[in-house]
Amino acid sequence: MINITLLFLGPARDLGASDQVRITLKDASSIAAFKLDLVKLFPKVERMITSLRFAVNEEFCDDAHVLRDGDVIALIPPVSGG
Amino acid sequence: MSEGDTFIQLFRGPIPEDAVKQFSLGSRHLGGVVTFAGIVRGESDPQHGDLLRLEYEAYESMALRQMHQLAATAIERWQAGRVAIVHQLGAVQPGEISVLIVVACPHRAEAFEACRWIIDTLKKDVPIWKKDVYADGHVAWVEPSPPGSHGERD
Numbered sequence: 001m002i003n004i005t006l007l008f009l010g011p012a013r014d015l016g017a018s019d020q021v022r023i024t025l026k027d028a029s030s031i032a033a034f035k036l037d038l039v040k041l042f043p044k045v046e047r048m049i050t051s052l053r054f055a056v057n058e059e060f061c062d063d064a065h066v067l068r069d070g071d072v073i074a075l076i077p078p079v080s081g082g
Numbered sequence: 083m084s085e086g087d088t089f090i091q092l093f094r095g096p097i098p099e100d101a102v103k104q105f106s107l108g109s110r111h112l113g114g115v116v117t118f119a120g121i122v123r124g125e126s127d128p129q130h131g132d133l134l135r136l137e138y139e140a141y142e143s144m145a146l147r148q149m150h151q152l153a154a155t156a157i158e159r160w161q162a163g164r165v166a167i168v169h170q171l172g173a174v175q176p177g178e179i180s181v182l183i184v185v186a187c188p189h190r191a192e193a194f195e196a197c198r199w200i201i202d203t204l205k206k207d208v209p210i211w212k213k214d215v216y217a218d219g220h221v222a223w224v225e226p227s228p229p230g231s232h233g234e235r236d
Contacts, residue, residue: 009141010211011223055209058144074141074209080224081138081145081169081210082120082181082201 002028002069006038011077012052015044025067031056032063034073051078086157089166089184090149092142097179102166106184112163114190116197118183124176131217136224138171138180141209145169148208152200160196162187167200169210180212 002025008016025037031054039046054061055074067073089105106115125133153165164186174180183200187193204210205226212224 058147076209078226079209080212080226081208082205
């Protein structure tokens with residue numbers, strides 16, 4: 001089992017139960033597999049899932065990236081800085 | 083091993099323009115200094131009235147980390163000697179500077195290119211978001227549109 005921390009940020013904030021959630025996953029999964037769990041846990045994520053990027057420990061990661069114990073995963077909606 | 087100084091910060095409150103300017107000047111070897119200031123436009127919406135302010139927020143630790151990476155790339159790729167990237171968070175009124183980028187290079191061509199690349203990449207990748215707050219109380223996250231597209235609003 002691995003424990004991860006999930007951050008809901010900016011426009012994604014109200015997709016979760018709170019800004020920051022700790023989740024236990026059965027085993028190490030890829031971002032692609034994690035997205036399926038995520039939508040089950042937080043159904044509101046589904047409407048944004050295609051536009052979300054995922055950052056693991058403050059770096060953008062693609063679907064193939066495998067999560068590890070202690071990772072901090074941030075949901076990054078399209079950014080609008082500047 | 084590249085040499086270059088950086089000034090990377092997120093501010094709650096006005097950007098210290100003078101400090102940024104001081105930082106970017108004063109090297110005898112850096113002959114081209116290019117500044118980009120992003121300023122909040124005073125817009126008006128037919129339904130919601132005047133734009134009162136923008137409200138910025140960020141995934142601060144990641145945003146700073148990425149801003150440092152942008153500066154490192156400018157130093158590496160365009161031989162920048164000084165790179166400042168500062169962004170305001172919280173409420174920013176029309177007419178105020180929301181983002182300020184200054185790049186000092188030995189020659190102007192590199193400074194222009196690097197500055198342009200930094201602002202374009204920041205707007206695409208750095209995790210900062212803004213909300214519009216209108217006169218009638220309407221508040222909405224800004225949906226970014228593709229750069230250069232008609233109706234680009236940020």
